[in-house]
Amino acid sequence: RYQTIPGVTSVTMAFRDRGTLGANYTGNTFRMLAVEADDFHYYSWYRDDFSRSTLPEVMRALNPLSVSEPVTLPDDAVAVGVWLKPEELYPNMYMWLVLQDADGVLDTQSLGNMGPPNWHLRTLEVPERMKRPVQLASIQIFEPVFGPAGTAGSILIDDVHAINGDGRIEYLEDFEDTASSWLPLATSTLSSDVLTFSDDDVNRGDLSGLFTFGKDTDNGLRGIYRSPSGGPVPVVASNSFLRTSGARVGDALIVELKGRFVPIQVRDSVDFFPTLNPSGAGFLIADLETLIRHINILSPALVATPNEMFIEKASGAGDSVNSVVTRMVGRDLVHDREQQLEQVRLDPLITAGWQAMVLLAMAIIIFTAGLGYITYLLAFSNRSRNEMGFLQSVGLSSRQMAGLLMLEHFIIVAVGIGLGSGAGWLMSDLMVSSVAVTENGRQVVPPFILETDFRFLAPLYLVLISIFALAVYRLTRSMRNLDFHAISRMD
Known part of the structure; x- marks a missing residue:
């Protein structure tokens, strides 16, 4: 619905x-x-x-x-039969068959007492109320005990078959295939029950199923079942x-x-x-x-x-779906992911405060970085005038001087931007990790992931690189116009 x-x-x-x-x-x-x-x-x-x-x-x-293929009874089956041979007489044990109908409804039917320690046939009628097709889901042993108080032993099982209305027999499981998908019921976390195949004692064919069980029971139950997953x-x-x-x-x-x-x-x-x-x-x-x-x-x-x-x-469905589902099951049972995310986005600290802080931080970074770098270049120009004049006097061309200056300052700017970016990411991680906790002081699940918004960072890098390029260009031009006579008279 x-x-x-x-x-x-x-x-x-x-x-x-x-x-x-x-x-x-x-x-x-x-x-x-x-x-x-x-x-x-x-x-x-x-x-x-x-x-x-x-x-x-x-x-x-x-x-x-x-x-694994299920063990399915024919639609005209009226009874199910199993050949049994207990290791010894178990007077307080009973054999059950669990049948499953087409709607997945399970019904437990009893075959009665385990019987004498020789091969004998036990049958039961398939309930008419069960919707066909009917499957055999499990063969169980019941003993009226609790926990590890059962009787240990073993039982041979062979030739599980269906019987139709005119007495015709169709074999469902003869345990001839050692790759069978039957598994023992787990009766504890250390269950010792095991299903093996025996060729020493069979009712018909070459093999029979040997179910060996220990003292552990699960509410008195032990047995084997057809594993849906093999x-x-x-x-x-x-x-x-x-x-x-x-x-x-x-x-x-x-x-x-x-x-x-x-x-x-x-x-x-x-x-x-x-x-x-x-x-x-x-x-x-x-x-x-x-x-x-x-x-x-x-x-x-x-x-x-x-x-x-x-x-x-569907996209564009809005709150209509949420409203209908809420009326059907109650508000406390409905969790809408879009609404939860929208509540986070509507936080004014996130939508307004942090965005304004980012823009202000960008302006401060550009101003301080540009001012600091230009001040450094002015000091560098005055301090290195003699060195530049000497290099030109020994034969370096203007192009070589420009390349030398660009390489030197490119390394400075690259190291500066790299260290600054790394320090920024580290500080962001420290800041976020300190606030990414619940009201109980535990880590938020799943943990936050820092994402770099290059819509803001790329223009910032572009402006800083432009300042660097313009400053180096002006420095290179000033070095081309050195007064060698004045430099030669300086100490």
């Missing part, structure tokens, strides 16, 4: 939350932002100093290297997050989001990112669809949905 608002050119969704890093959840809370990676760089504002990579490169790092969630981390976690680009780790453990892999790093503050434990950026699908598969009972949006206005 936001796309239909007059003046809106595009709408991109986002998900913002906080997560926890490490086994000790105290003080290691980071910020999480998931955006539509394919489109975000078209609308977002970004600065070159935010990262070594450009914004399109940062967004490409969020895309999965390979997209592996951990690709993320881009702030450098502050990397320092806090001790991770590096390319490392895989587990973080806690919305009460569930999510495996991630750091693909790139940035210093800053729009709307995120790198202070504390920093932040992570992920692709919206990839992260949402991971979280929802891991936690069907707590569904994650986008909770933010970025709206791009």
Whole structure:
């Protein structure tokens, strides 16, 4: 509905939350932002100093290297079957299947008790209320315990299949492909659960899936799930997050989001990112669809949905879009970048005071530099008259004398302008850094960048160089008219 608002050119969704890093959840809370990676760089504002990579490169790092095909049930499937063989009898464990319909709604169905330690078939009916096509998202083991109090063990899984109305079987997953995208559910930051492939004991074919699980559980759950990204969630981390976690680009780790453990892999790093503050434990950026699908598969009972949006206005739309959106969601939930920048520009100290000060400073610089240089040339002319006369008497031509004078004074002027400009930039940096702080005394994020406005500086340099050229020209002409007889009579 936001796309239909007059003046809106595009709408991109986002998900913002906080997560926890490490086994000790105290003080290691980071910020999480998931955006539509394919489109975000078209609308977002970004600065070159935010990262070594450009914004399109940062967004490409969020895309999965390979997209795994979902395990999709036929539209006429009425039941799902799984062949199981527990390592031993687990009387207090239950097998669950998590199904996902065409709208992304997840439904957890129970296969009952794990059963005896031999190959046996467990089936369940596909709920008719689920919109087709239906996908198998996860195979889970539930034990009514909490935390690291579960029973360690293993279970063989093979020949997951769908059954249609006339009893025909279609195999969905036979675990014959060792490059399968099934991943174990992360039950803790140091989860030891692993899915391997076994050729020692199979129900059919050459291989079966061997799921080995430890004592750690996530609210009693363990299991495997079909990774939407073919592996951990690709993320881009702030450098502050990397320092806090001790991770590096390319490392895989587990973080806690919305009460569930999510495996991630750091693909790139940035210093800053729009709307995120790198202070504390920093932040992570992920692709919206990839992260949402991971979280929802891991936690069907707590569904994650986008909770933010970025709206791009057409040029000339004015405040109409802002007014409509404000009426829809409330004033406190709307942040307009143009209005915030306009409030800064309307500051009279910036728009009037500083501009007048710049013009006054230019006039003072031209007056003092010109006066100082002309005074120096007059003193130089009187002091060097004998030297110039001697050089001409030994054979230097007027052109050679002019070149010598121009070279000498060009070096003086170049060094003077260079040192003055460098000192000015250094002083500006010191002045800005002392005021670029928040009301709490912290550094402004992102940090200020000094920009040189050559609309003012170029004319200033031009005037100073013109004064230099005119003064040297007058000095050269005066040296051509030296009175050698008067010079020869001087001591």
